[in-house]
Amino acid sequence: MAADFSYASPTADATSAPLVFTGTLGGLIGQVLTGVQIWHIIVTLILGLVVYDQISYIWHKGSIVGPSWKTPFIGPFLDSMNPQFEQYMAKWLSGPLSCVSVFHKFVVIASTRDMARKVFNSPMFVKPCVVDSAYKLLRPTNWVFLDGKAHVDYRKGLNGLFTRQALESYMPGQEEVYNKYFATFLQISKENGYKPKAFMPVFRELQCAIACRTFVGHYMPESSMKKIANDYYLITAALELVNFPIILPFTKSWYGKKAADMVLDEFAKCAAKSKVRMAAGGEPECIMDRWIQSMFASEAYRQKVAKGIEVDQSEKPDMLIRMFTDFEISQTVFTFLFASQDATSSACTWLFQIMADRPEFLDRIREENLAVRNGDRNMPISYSMMEKMTYTRAIVKEVLRYRPPVIMVPYVAKKDFPITSDYTVKKGSMVVPTTYLALHDPEAYPNPDSFDPERWITGDAEKQVKNWLVFGTGPHYCLGQIYAQFNLMAMIGKASMFLDWEHQITPLSEQIEVFATIFPKDHCLLSFKQRPQ
Numbered sequence: 001m002a003a004d005f006s007y008a009s010p011t012a013d014a015t016s017a018p019l020v021f022t023g024t025l026g027g028l029i030g031q032v033l034t035g036v037q038i039w040h041i042i043v044t045l046i047l048g049l050v051v052y053d054q055i056s057y058i059w060h061k062g063s064i065v066g067p068s069w070k071t072p073f074i075g076p077f078l079d080s081m082n083p084q085f086e087q088y089m090a091k092w093l094s095g096p097l098s099c100v101s102v103f104h105k106f107v108v109i110a111s112t113r114d115m116a117r118k119v120f121n122s123p124m125f126v127k128p129c130v131v132d133s134a135y136k137l138l139r140p141t142n143w144v145f146l147d148g149k150a151h152v153d154y155r156k157g158l159n160g161l162f163t164r165q166a167l168e169s170y171m172p173g174q175e176e177v178y179n180k181y182f183a184t185f186l187q188i189s190k191e192n193g194y195k196p197k198a199f200m201p202v203f204r205e206l207q208c209a210i211a212c213r214t215f216v217g218h219y220m221p222e223s224s225m226k227k228i229a230n231d232y233y234l235i236t237a238a239l240e241l242v243n244f245p246i247i248l249p250f251t252k253s254w255y256g257k258k259a260a261d262m263v264l265d266e267f268a269k270c271a272a273k274s275k276v277r278m279a280a281g282g283e284p285e286c287i288m289d290r291w292i293q294s295m296f297a298s299e300a301y302r303q304k305v306a307k308g309i310e311v312d313q314s315e316k317p318d319m320l321i322r323m324f325t326d327f328e329i330s331q332t333v334f335t336f337l338f339a340s341q342d343a344t345s346s347a348c349t350w351l352f353q354i355m356a357d358r359p360e361f362l363d364r365i366r367e368e369n370l371a372v373r374n375g376d377r378n379m380p381i382s383y384s385m386m387e388k389m390t391y392t393r394a395i396v397k398e399v400l401r402y403r404p405p406v407i408m409v410p411y412v413a414k415k416d417f418p419i420t421s422d423y424t425v426k427k428g429s430m431v432v433p434t435t436y437l438a439l440h441d442p443e444a445y446p447n448p449d450s451f452d453p454e455r456w457i458t459g460d461a462e463k464q465v466k467n468w469l470v471f472g473t474g475p476h477y478c479l480g481q482i483y484a485q486f487n488l489m490a491m492i493g494k495a496s497m498f499l500d501w502e503h504q505i506t507p508l509s510e511q512i513e514v515f516a517t518i519f520p521k522d523h524c525l526l527s528f529k530q531r532p533q
């Protein structure tokens, strides 16, 4: 076939030639528009976007409480960089539902007990929502982003990690960590000439060490644990409710992502080691061991069935789960650390501070702890001991009520969510229930701003189940809640018998700093001494 030479290149077309030679669209515009006209277009575009942003805000806001207009585009982003508890409180008190819009996110805040419960208990309309950067840190395939049945099924496979038998098997490891860190407390105070020092960072490290020991046993070298403890605050900072939406180098999200990658890598190495030990029939000592052991049990059962071997029903594992890769295991264990680290560090800090300020309560904890050990303070902790510690438990519950670590839990509306008869949260909006007002509701907890453990013993606080939102409620309620409370009880019980500590009260001690969870603003100035026998 003859070549068709009738095709002409655009460059050969006399009419388009000038376009080609000037090279760019900008060149064309430059020829057609004057500088004044370009500015006109830019200003009009920006004004159009500002108007769109305001109209969108007002449309989302509807009848609920909130500023009548938003700072163009960014909203109160700059204020949110340094969130103040008092500002949150003012917002919660402004109405059962209130709102704020930061960048493209419209956020509805559900403040009262009933509004908060409505959000927690509406899985048809909402799902937990982490800030944008969390998908990048935890990875989009993480189980915490599953929804509906997929979430329920996955979670069932994890329940066995928090049974009575499981929790008891983690206790010796926890006790080792308490002993080690109590010695560290003494050392730090000694080196500081027994002058009070901010202990909040030390408590964060202690809680990270306890978590790592409980989650991955002895598989992780101490140096890695220390690195995780040190770097974890970078992850917390990257996951704050308000953060720059894109991961740019040297921003908080960037540092957080690097730290998260390091944690995932360390946990994956632990998973590989645990698989070897469990395959060889080792005794489970940590959460990872138990989970991997149940994977092997499921696999063994499946293989027998596949080979046609008759298996007695009693040999069938309660929950059949698949084999997970080292990285998948690591991702899930990372979510435990993510869920526990800030919350338990917050509770631990308040617990030590509040007990130092109220020594009469600490005396009763000590009495109870010695009594359940028949006077021998060296007796190891056991589950049945925990069950007998009604007073210590009351103290821990009151600390969690008085200073709830998790004051807000972000959710997102999967579809339009008619939260009340006259307000619908629009699809895509964030909905953030707060736990604080429910836990400081004078009808449920008389004198809510006073620390009163008696309300859990002689009072009726235990009956106020609807207000007890410390660990959330509904399908996503905290998986580690029993473990978390036992950890705090065991820790303060042991500390009461082995340590004496003093708190330097400052005007900031009772003021609340918000850093994902809540801490005393002066970071808890303490000094520890060994308690004689």
Ligand code: HEM
Pocket (backbone or CB within 6 Å): 120, 128, 144, 155, 335, 336, 337, 339, 340, 343, 344, 347, 404, 405, 406, 409, 469, 470, 471, 472, 473, 474, 475, 476, 477, 478, 479, 480, 481, 483, 484
């Ligand atoms: C004092 C300590 C703790 C507090 C105050 C706390 C509080 C919470 C809250 C408020 C939620 C959200 C619940 C909801 O959306 O309804 C949650 C979820 C969760 N927590 Fe905790 N938590 C604590 C410790 C822990 C620990 C130690 C672990 C792990 C061992 C843990 C694992 C989880 C997990 C996995 C979830 C997500 C559950 C799901 O989405 O199904 N938490 N926690």
